[in-house]
Amino acid sequence: MKDKICSFFILLPFIWLSTGMLILKNGDKTMVAMVVISIVATLYSYGTSSIKQNLSNKMLWLVIVIAGYTIFSYTYHGLSSRELRAILASLLFLLFLPSQLITQNRLVIFVVLGSVVSSIYAWYYSVYLGLGRSWPINPIPYSTLIASFAIMSLGLVISHDKKRVKALTLFAFLFCCYALILGETRGIWLAILMALVIITCYSMIKFYRPKYWLYLGAFILLICTVGVIVKPQIEQRVTQTEREYKAIQSGNLCTSIGLRLQMWQAASILVEDNPILGLGDSHLKKIDELYKQKRISKCLYDNQPPHYHNQYLDRFVKNGAIGAILLIALLLLPLSKLKQKTITQQYFLLGTISVFAVASLTDVPLNHGQTLFMYFFYIIGVGCLPLLKENVIHD
Incomplete structure (x- = not known):
């Protein structure tokens, strides 16, 4: 017992x-x-x-x-x-x-x-x-x-x-x-x-x-x-996915899928700043800089992503190549x-x-x-x- x-x-x-x-x-x-x-x-x-x-x-x-x-x-x-x-x-x-x-x-x-x-x-x-x-x-x-x-x-x-x-x-x-x-x-x-x-x-x-x-x-x-x-x-989910796909085709990237695509693109830019150790919490400041440089959209900037909806890119951005x-x-x-x-x-x-x-x-x-x-x-x-x-x- x-x-x-x-x-x-x-x-x-x-x-x-x-x-x-x-x-x-x-x-x-x-x-x-x-x-x-x-x-x-x-x-x-x-x-x-x-x-x-x-x-x-x-x-x-x-x-x-x-x-x-x-x-x-x-x-x-x-x-x-x-x-x-x-x-x-x-x-x-x-x-x-x-x-x-x-x-x-x-x-x-x-x-x-x-x-x-x-x-x-x-x-x-x-x-x-x-x-x-x-x-x-x-x-x-x-x-x-x-x-x-x-x-x-x-x-x-x-x-x-x-x-x-x-x-x-x-x-x-x-x-x-x-x-x-x-x-x-x-x-x-x-x-x-x-x-x-x-x-x-x-x-x-x-x-x-x-x-x-x-x-x-x-x-x-x-x-x-x-x-x-x-x-x-x-x-319902299939219909929503079709709507988002059509929106992306028409140039609207402010949908759920569109924002993810923008996050991945932004992450590929951010990794260049500190490719070895990453940016840590300062990645949000870099997002602000990208918005001022008009390299990302307003909807992505307003979203202020805490992460980039991709574990591999997110880890690269925040923890660098080592992470x-x-x-x-x-x-x-x-x-x-x-x-x-x-x-x-x-x-x-x-x-x-x-x-x-x-x-x-x-x-x-x-x-x-x-x-x-x-x-x-x-x-x-x-x-x-x-x-x-x-x-x-x-x-």
Whole structure:
């Protein structure tokens, strides 16, 4: 009983990520307290023995480097304190986390719980209250969280050997698909579709079996069924996209898509000012200068973009080439030893990284506290654990 209580407190950050952080607007701030509780519980139960084991994980050293450069950037020219707080809290949690507590049964609980809570949240505000996309939490990064839970649910459907767990995680996946459509975030729709294509191709190549074609057909049928249920939301978003496209053709770049195009163009100009270390918070002053020079439009200037709706360009502008290289490393290095991981880890890595990599084309998921915790906990903490025996990760 004592061990179960200690394990609960040690894994409290994972539990909070699947519950409270999906409900509270500032849930990522509360996560810091959860990490502190987890570390205290770990020290009480295991002492510092887990630190040595975790430091053998090369990806953790990358997080240490990223944390160090983020502190430097924050001190040198200013950056978001929320981003810094999430990175440091994640680093400390992963440093102390006893990896033997991560089992597939617990992952099923975390992922299904997160899928259900996030889906109910989307339904409550979009349908029950009739607020559309006016959620207390920004619907764009929130949709990234939903997409991550969706793709991990799908990974568990494929990798788990128990039929009841397959059924449970399949329903979790469908709930998330429904919630994603309610979120009406086009960039995340593209991200989840690309992740599904990548997961399907990977499964066909690595574990070729005729039944995967049946799985693929069943998934397509189920997703289409969900699409029919929320057909009005899809049609509304498609119609809006057509209107914006026509507006851009006529020279009006002050639409949602048009502003993104302008942001990308402005970012390509701003990187020239400090290509190595970036501009930090001073990028907004440079926006003012570009407007005075009549190099950007008034609607973009009035928007005063806190970021540039592209993670790669945004990181280049604010953190320079060093920050951009570290970003690419964070997305690609976890895949370098994919074949050495368990099946569950492989799907978590491939699917979630695909979601974040594609979502980063139109948003900045790694600038937000909630999505940063999601990425670090599941990619570094679960996907890149030191090689575990199959019966441990599969419980």
